[in-house]
Structures are given as C-alpha cells and as structure tokens.
Amino acid sequence: MSEKGKYIPLNFTELDKETMASNSRKFLDRIKKRRTVRSFSQIDIPEEIIINAVKAAATAPNGANLQPWHFVIIKDIKLKSELRRLSEEKEAEFYSEHAPEEWLNDLKHLGTNEEKPFLEEAPYIIVVFEKKWDVLKDGKKKKLYYTKESVGIATGILITALHNSCLATLTYTPENMLFLNELLNRPKNEKPFLLVIAGLPKEGTRVPDITKKDFDEIAEII
Ligand code: IYR
Numbered sequence: 001m002s003e004k005g006k007y008i009p010l011n012f013t014e015l016d017k018e019t020m021a022s023n024s025r026k027f028l029d030r031i032k033k034r035r036t037v038r039s040f041s042q043i044d045i046p047e048e049i050i051i052n053a054v055k056a057a058a059t060a061p062n063g064a065n066l067q068p069w070h071f072v073i074i075k076d077i078k079l080k081s082e083l084r085r086l087s088e089e090k091e092a093e094f095y096s097e098h099a100p101e102e103w104l105n106d107l108k109h110l111g112t113n114e115e116k117p118f119l120e121e122a123p124y125i126i127v128v129f130e131k132k133w134d135v136l137k138d139g140k141k142k143k144l145y146y147t148k149e150s151v152g153i154a155t156g157i158l159i160t161a162l163h164n165s166c167l168a169t170l171t172y173t174p175e176n177m178l179f180l181n182e183l184l185n186r187p188k189n190e191k192p193f194l195l196v197i198a199g200l201p202k203e204g205t206r207v208p209d210i211t212k213k214d215f216d217e218i219a220e221i222i
Contacts, residue, residue, distance in 0.1 A: 030163075037169065037207065039118060040199040041064075052165075056127065057071070062154070063146035066144050068151060077181075082183060109210070121199075124197075124199060126195070128194050130147050133190065155171070172194070
C-alpha cells in the first residue's frame, strides 16, 4: 500500500443524456411527493426496509470517512412510550415557556403542539446521533471532522431511502434532546441530532397546504 492509500477502479455507470435527463425528471417528481406526516398507522412494516435505509444513510460522504454517526432503531413498545412521555414533558415546557412568540407564530400554520402520539403509534423511530469525537480502544479521544455536515447528509439520504420504499417519514427534534443519551444508553461523545419517524400514514391523514419556493428564488446559474 502506498502512502496515499489503496485505489480501486471507480465502477461508474454511464448513460446517454436523454436517459440521464429522464431519470432526473422522474426522481424530481418522486421526491416532490415526500411530505412530512404527523399521524402514523400502527401497521407494522418489514424491518429490512429500515435496515436498508440506515445502510443507505451510512454511504454518505463524510469527514475523512470516519463516519461520525450512530443510529438507534426503536421498535420496542415500552421504549417508545417512555420516549413519548419524556418528549411531551420537554415539549410542554417549549410551548408554554421557552418558545419565543415569533417561533410560535411561525409554527401556527403547521398546527403542532406538545402532544406527540406518533412516538407510540409509528412502527419505527430512528434516532440519529452525531459523534462529536470518537473513543479509541485504549480510551483515548479521536478527533472527527465536519460531523454536523456529515450527519446532515446521512439523514437526507435516510429520509430519501425511506420515501423511496414508500414509507412516510417525520423528522422530529424534541426540545433539549440530551435526555436521549440516558434513555438509549449512548455515550457522551454522541449528541442526539434528529429523530426520524417511519411508517405508514394513518388513514385519512391530511397535511398542511404548503408550497416550496421556485428555482429562481433559491438558486442561480452564473
Ligand atoms: N419541536 C417542536 C416544535 C417545532 C419546531 C419546528 I422549527 C418545527 O418545524 C416543528 C415543530 C414540535 O415538534 O412540536
């Protein structure tokens, strides 16, 4: 092995331009259909879909390929109930004390409140942890790089993979998530990043009537 490390052939699939453009349109149509859902059916779904989505997330580009993430997949009913209880406790504080007026006003159109029944109803909850540093076998600290960017990209791939399997998702961040370390027995080098709730939507689920900004408002070609 050279100092630069071992290199292998890329294994890249080339397509003609029409097929590439057509694929891009199909993907855009499909991803436009992803909506954040807040009410889930209790119907179970195959565990393999969740495992594959997490494996897809773990292919994300990341700082020095040190892979600064850990995923806890919760399906245990008792753990989900405890997670709901603790989250609702935090959310009650958020909605009644901590949240500034402007924030509450910005949330009004989504109709959220401190009640989080989806934490018990949905078949799977994936808790994404961001490793701030690693701990080596000898207990020494190992520096990690661009951890937030890396975990953000991985989470994007995670929800895209779940959507691609026709599951509904909700990205959820309870107020002050540090209680998750104790609940899920995770070490202090790991910081809760986000929860991804996954399952089938409850029958008759409605979603807020929102739109996305046009391309020209969010991008430019120079
Ligand atoms: N965590 C709270 C509040 C909340 C905050 C944002 I920013 C949202 O986009 C939605 C909700 C809750 O989940 O109710």
